[in-house]
Amino acid sequence: MRVMMMKKIINRINASKSIVIMPHLKPDGDAVGSSLALAKGLLKLNKKVKIISLDEISYELKFLDFHDFWVSSLNIDEYDLIISLDSSDIDRLKDRIEFLVKPIINIDHHKTNTFFGELNFVDSEASATGEIIYNLLIEMNVDFDTEISEDLYTAIATDTGNFMYSNTTSITHEIIAKLMKNNIDVTEISRNLFQNIPLKKFIFDAKVLDQVEFYNNNQVGIVTISHEIRNTYGCKNTDNIVEAIRNIEGVEISVVIVEKENEVKISMRSKSDFDVAEIAVNHGGGGHKNAAGFGMATTLEAAKKLILEELDNVYARIG
């Protein structure tokens, strides 16, 4: 099945002249890294290619060479194909709705993927979309240079929590071993990705982490982040906070509730077998077993109450 779908996608790409790549909104390391690797690979195959995103690339990913590809606007009439990367559903592209007027190939690894494309390659066993793009570029006989290898290393290293999460497999490490043969500097990449926090962000994190509350015998850690404090420190990305809470001894589930313009965003992480994607899907969101989220038009306090009730129900069920 997968081999056939990969072949269909390659045929479709071969038949195309100009391709727009769409990573999900608020692109993370996997979305940015796989988009850049695919764009650079397609350029080698003489395709006209751009990556469209309305978001700025996050500080820890700016070391990747994105300038020739990353645009916030383009003339969609000049393109004949869209490739969506790392998006579980069409809502993750909805900020660019006016560009969604060409056939879509959907490539992703979220088990909650809704198969919204004309062709869909969804492999929930892949640790990152970067793993799928690695295989696609191999199948298309693209020569892996240092840049493409760095982009894919970044995609996989970030989505596996630097190879710590349960999605990391022997295949992940086999791919990484092959990428490392292409003259990439893993120490330098890791420094950029993980040891590069702006001081302002660090102070913001310290203030937020001071407010974390614990429930269910300290197995649940939860914090709310107001619009005001995010604006004061200019901090958009709070993924590291939900991860820091999860990293505490005995914590099984961490929850960060962020106040946005017209809604609140609930982001959850879990250890071991607790499936937070189930809760997210019930509320119209998505994700993976150990990392998921959703949005809601409500207040911070109401969202917190709702999550605590949901978790109480789950705890009552699993004991």
Ligand SMILES: [Mn+2]
């Ligand atoms: Mn991903």
